[in-house]
Amino acid sequence: AERAHQGQTRKSGDPYITHPVAVAQLLADLGIGPAGLAAALLHDTVEDTDYSLTQLKNDFGDEIAMLVDGVTKLDKVKFGENAQAETVRKMVVAMSKDIRVLVIKLADRLHNARTWGFVPEEKARYKAQETLEIYAPLAHRLGISTFKWELEDISFSVLYPKVYDEIVNLVRQRSPKREEFIQGVIGAIDADLKDNKIKGSVAGRPKQYYSIYQKMVVRGREFDDIYDLVGIRVIVPEVRDCYAILGAIHARWNPVPGRFKDYIAMPKFNLYQSLHTTVIGPNGRPVEIQIRTQEMHNRAEYGVAAHWKYKEIGSDGKISSEDDLVWLKHLSDWQHETADPSEFLDALRFEIGAKEVYAFTPKGRVIGLSTGATPVDFAYAVHTEIGHKTMGAKVNGRLVPLETQLHSGDVVEILTSKSQDASPSQDWLQFVQSQRAKSKIKAWFTAERKDDAVERGKDLLAKALRKQNLPIQRALATDSLLKITSDLRYAEPSDLYAAIGDNHLSAQSVVEKMAAALSADEDAEEPVFELPNKPATRTRTGDSGILVRGDADVMVKLARCCTPVPGDDILGFVTRANGVSVHRSDCKNADDLREQSERLIDVSWDISAKALFLVQIQIEALDRGGLLSDVTRVLSEHHVNILSASVSTRADRVALSRFVFEMSNPAALDSLLNAVRRIDNVYDVYRVSNT
Template sequence: MQTVETLIEKLDYLPPEQREDIRRAYYFAEQAHEGQYRRSGDPYIVHPLAVGKILADMHMDAQSVEAALLHDVIEDTHVSKDDVTSAFGAIVADLVDGVSKIGAIKFESKAEAQAENFRKMVLAMTKDIRVILVKLADRLHNMRTLGVLHPTKRRRIALETLEIYAPIANRLGMNNIRVELEDLSFTHMYPMRAARIKKATKTSRGHRKDMISRIQESIDNRLERDGLEGRVIGREKHLYSIYSKMKTQRKPFNEIMDVYGFRIIVGSVDMCYRVLGAIHNLYKPIPGRFKDYIAIPKANGYQSLHTTLIGMNGVPIEIQIRTEEMDAMANNGIAAHWLYKSDPDPAGGAQNRAKEWLKGLLEMQQRAGNSQDFLETVKIDLFPDEVYVFTPKGDILELPTGATPVDFAYAVHTDVGNSCVAARLDHRLVPLSTPIQSGQTIKIITAPGACPNPAWLSFVTTAKARANIRHFLKNQRRSESVSLGHRLLDKALSGFDLALDTIPQERITTALTEAGFRTLDDLLEDIGLGNQMAQIAARRMLPR
């Protein structure tokens, strides 16, 4: 049985008085949850204690661990926020309140409740980033103990984790938590597929052992010969990433497992590039597969050199080269700020990036029509793939893959986006719908009095652009909005191989009643004005 002492032992990095505060928080929570049990039959306090331990492993500060122990007291017991404030201070109470799920408001649907929850969480996150770290630890422990729930509920929670929490962990650079959340979600959503991939991975590990040790030996020998110091580690692929690659790249299991991954950890940035040179001398690099994330870090703060080589017998080898700090940053993301209290702070950049991202979320939240809309918009924004582009002054901006000059214009400033009329990519005039490639320089041409074109909604990819265009369109005339709504709904329905004209009248009537509209024109106007997402309306009209 886990006890508070096992948690306190993990907290040797904190001063004694802070450890005492954490012990006090544990007893406070234990008393509040007295008589409550989890579905597994364990006393309820087991869950907050486990969440506290996850944060202790990340070397989080005392206030975060206290909030983890108390995170369900406001929601599930008679304790109020004022009680927590008087016992542990306003900061801990705000953290607990931010993590507490919204319970008092009655929603019309489960989806709306989920979306409103998420909206509240984002607002709390923008006040204090630690709210999301406690929330992620809470979700991770819930995922680890999901087995006791009904399969339908398990799948619903797993899907939500995969769509929202894993991408947030990724956006904050917390790779270890993201990988575990993805694998647990995958196992609960598709138990048969997960079991088969697990079995196949075990079998292939035996065949791969010999090749891995031969490649590792040759890399070690080359580094030693050139007088370079570095730790070489074999990289294991995790279940969900294998499954995703099989699905998106349409490749069989064997082809994905044919790639051998290694990570080389070195002492300095300078050494990263010297090791890269040595490795390129050892094996032939594949053209176009080298990426320098040290010079241009990813949006979540990730830094590393990536290269793919053709090794002995023609096998592809993927190599990542990074320093110890970069490795801590890659695995723990913004939590590395607490894990690595060194100078310069490796997570400082990531914390600033996280804050910038949250600031953008807050801006979108103020402009979104409703919570469900906001949630859909954020899902679009959580895509991890980026392109890196240059402004005419040489500054770097990150945008999601598939972004267009309009997305770039809104990323620079809302006014630039609203008055944008044309764009030059590398000094060449291009249509505003052209997808941007990494490394291009973009110049936006604006004109006074210009305004957003409704057609832009069909090709922009960033949430900021979408929210701003919608905000502008809300002031347009009804007839324009109805015809735009018709086009957007048709576009959304085409994804299901349907068109608005082919849907039976009674199906449309039912969908209108469900959504609370009297006529089809009212619904189309709502879509055209940006209050309702075309995808949500299209799903309501699908044949049952």
């Protein structure tokens, strides 16, 4: 890393290597592990030096390269809402794959924040606002309090420097008296620990400047009211000790009603556990007290990083199922389902900043939800399919409207529909609160609309293919369809169908490409023979019903590759041994024949001729008894002479029947094909353009 950054300096004037080293030190304090530390040291090399990701992978392996690549993709945030939203979207994807990517990025942002004094004021303010809205809440969601507090305080000092300085001065002025009071409270709780034979430690909790500001602004409280509220933390060995010392403290000082929270029984979204209580302490001053075990304290301070620091699991960055960071899985899900970047960013801000309520399933499972959540939010938090099939809800045993707001402690039973057609309601979007519920509902209706468009598109394409007498089944089932889909820049055939169904793409333009592809798939060139070089002065009618301009004795035959019939546009081609071969103008071989223009000859239909014409058709139908006899009956009714018939049945029970017959009145061909289509189970019939 030092070699790659040789000669580079920071805005502060320090050698650039001081930055990755500082980031690595922050992560070492979290215990991230060797791979994470290596990635921290190398995290800017790919972005800011000539050192490539391929070189890095060769030198350090796939794991470190993956982490560096993940951080690199998040490293450059462009100005503008959509650009920022897309960067955050990438962040969510990256951290859902390996949480270390986000932790490295948070450490990177924290060290950069410490040096914002050396960057232009406007840029520093932009970064500070972004940090308050995105990075600090994500650090909170991951439970890394040490990062969260410093990110918030630095951002606060950049955005509101005068207010920040005022609060710092007020804290400094009040500190001596406050510290004296805190020591008195600590001494009293220490005595309770000894009386109950509990080994534990008691300490004051420092006030965070941004937290004080938030309470002054949001709650409209005076500084003295906030600062006088003393915070104490008690750490004990066992969970039972938490409740024991809680009882002793409540016996000493009266608890404030409504201020007790049991986060041990019901952990927060980021796995935080602790007992919270507020009591009226000495001299009538309120005291906030947190009681937890050492393990709970580690998690409260370091969040997901506690696993690495205290070796509870390996440091591979994967989130295990028992960790149950459900919100992280949900973020990964709905970032795919939210197409609009601004909507995604707004939803992310809401999701990571929302306070939670805790409701229970009838079996006692705790479900964390955003404040204001409804039974529909609850249903989607349990499982997407339960959400889709929701038809009612009971809260604490009573039926309630689906828009009812839930409260902590509610027991929620979701009533689901057994119908296969059960689906969400558009009206739910008016009252659901969670982004998960909103995205799942919108995704369902988007998929439903797409399904309708796909069906419309298939119908339109089938009609266009039938109009051109092209084989529908073969056209839609071959690799040519995938190629056409790719050529038109659609991800998959269903997207192509949807575009046709929504009138964004014409079916005719797709059919033209399909016709060309089908022709290219069929084989074909006939041998050429020399036509006597005589002046084209006379016209000849052959038995085929064709008028040929040229020699009176030339032989004429209708090409079997396309079996033209009167009414088709045709062209003549001089072969080597079989006279003039007559092809349809849209024959698969027509383009190749036109390249040999010296062998083309004018031909036309003789409307007065009494000739028999060869026709080949293919019928596709769902197999059933009596199908073949019904088809032959219809053909006979149209007075055609059947020369051959072949029938095969595929594994999916589709019967493919090919008939070759002669008919004297080609004008009746359309009528014949329509009659065959009306036969039960027949879904397609078309002329075959090759033998």
